[in-house]
Amino acid sequence: MKDNNPPAAPQAEFVETEIRGTIAIIRLNRPDLRNAINDQMRQELVSIFEWADQTPAIRAIILTGAGKGFCSGGDIGGMRERLSAPQDEVSFNGWMRQKKTHRGVAVIHGCTKPVIAAMNGAAFGLGLDMAMACDFIIAVDGARMSMSFLKRGLVSDGGGMYFLPRRVGLVRAKELILSGRVVLTDEALAIGLVDRVTTSESLLDEACAWAEELTQGSPAAVALTKAILDKTFESSDEDIFALGRQAQAICYSTKEHRASVEAFLHKADTKA
Known part of the structure; x- marks a missing residue:
């Protein structure tokens, strides 16, 4: 008899995996730091997304966060390291780090299966970029979102300058990126930044039901x-x-x- 159970997900410290039927729920798991992305989490996320994409028993993927936030963006520890690094190493080290960041976003966006971001709370900076790399976004009522890069003297580095205009239009994308202002769920739904809004109690159940609707075809x-x-x-x-x-x-x-x-x-x- 053929075993329809998927093989175990790769071991990870900062990313959890839960299987519900044919759906893999991938959960960022640094709740004490609002699921800020560090190098280890980034690599774990790549490995687990590749595993889910290559596992036939999994038909859809849901990306969410542990605790009260979805993802606050890049880990501030990386920023501290950058300030203390020798000046002649900053640019090349940053280039190498960006390659890792873009691989993490690409594995989400390029997944062959439907990917839903279940935004359980705030999504800032790289966290919002990652959510937009998914095919769809369902957010809890009251979730806060911001393209906060310019407030740190940076540009959106996780694909936001590609994904955001496709969601909300070019002019509105410029306004949101250049202002870095916080957007709440009512506005986000109205402008197409998120696709659905629900309660925190129903978030994963609704995301799973949506995922099942999206995987009826071969x-x-x-x-x-x-x-x-x-x-x-x-x-x-x-x-x-x-x-x-x-x-x-x-x-x-x-x-x-x-x-x-x-x-x-x-x-x-x-x-x-």
């Missing part, structure tokens, strides 16, 4: 659809048509498509 069709849609704004219509043709050819050969067609034909023959 894994191949879902993965290919996501990959093509993510290229829409950067591609011409013919580029998207070409990608669609290639994807459809792959879908024609899947067991899910064959089973669906056979069931449809059988139903039609029965009615005839």
